[in-house]
Amino acid sequence: MIVWLNGTHGVGKTTTSALVQQMLPGSRVFDAEKVGETLMDIKPGLPATDNFQHWPPWRPLVVETARRVLDYAGGTLVMPMTVLVEQYWREISSGFAQHGVPVRHFVLHADQETLRGRIAGDAVVGPDSPFRLHYLESYAEAARAWLHAEAEVVDTSCLTPVEAARQIVLRVEGGDGVGQKAKST
Known part of the structure; x- marks a missing residue:
């Protein structure tokens, strides 16, 4: 199974994924960004883009x-x-479906004010990361247009990363599909 943690940059996906992995027996973290990094290392480079996706x-x-x-x-x-x-x-998601791999798609959500505060206070990446701030409006638009309808939304505005991870693990282990949306194919 895949437990996909989506959401804008700075919402806490990396932190939460490590906690989910610790709480979910038999799980591993796979950061798909590493696939993008591999593509970025091709020499000479692939056609110019602002996002490897x-x-x-x-x-x-x-x-x-x-x-x-x-x-x-x-x-x-x-x-x-x-x-x-x-x-x-x-x-x-249709690629996974073609191979019979079930996906639980979660979106970690926080309001804009909370997101900006988290980004500004991030000691690892640095405050006010232009890259992260650049995606806040794109995330808000995707959330309105399609993203929240395609996933189980976990509002992290008032949750610690441990609490968010616990919610995800409970949903996955319980298989209850609380908030689960139809799988897109």
């Missing part, structure tokens, strides 16, 4: 890498990755 190979490579890891190791992959383009999410 725009490269057509990224999406099927994420699916193929994740399914191969699951075939090899079993268990659950916790995948923290922002995907705000609906077509890209559809390609990824």
Whole structure:
């Protein structure tokens, strides 16, 4: 199974994914950004873009890498990755469906004020990361247009990362589908 943690940059996906992995037996974290980094290392480089997700190979490579890891190791992959383009999410989710890999798609959500505060106070990435701030409006638009309808939303505005992870694990282990949306194919 895939537990995909979506949401804008700075919402806490990386922190939450590590906690989910600790709480969910037999799980591993796979950051799909590493697939993008591999593509960015190709020399000479691929066509210029401001986001490796725009490269057509990224999406099927994420699916193929994740399914191969699951075939090899079993268990659950916790995948923290922002995907705000609906077509890209559809390609990824239908790729998993074609291989019979179930996906629980969660969106970590926080209001804009909370997000800006978290980004400004991030000691690891640094305050007011232009990259993270750049995606706040794109996230808000995706949330309104399609993203929240395609996932189980976990509002982290008033939750600690541990509390958010616990909510996700309870939903996954309980299989109750609270807030679960129809799988896109």
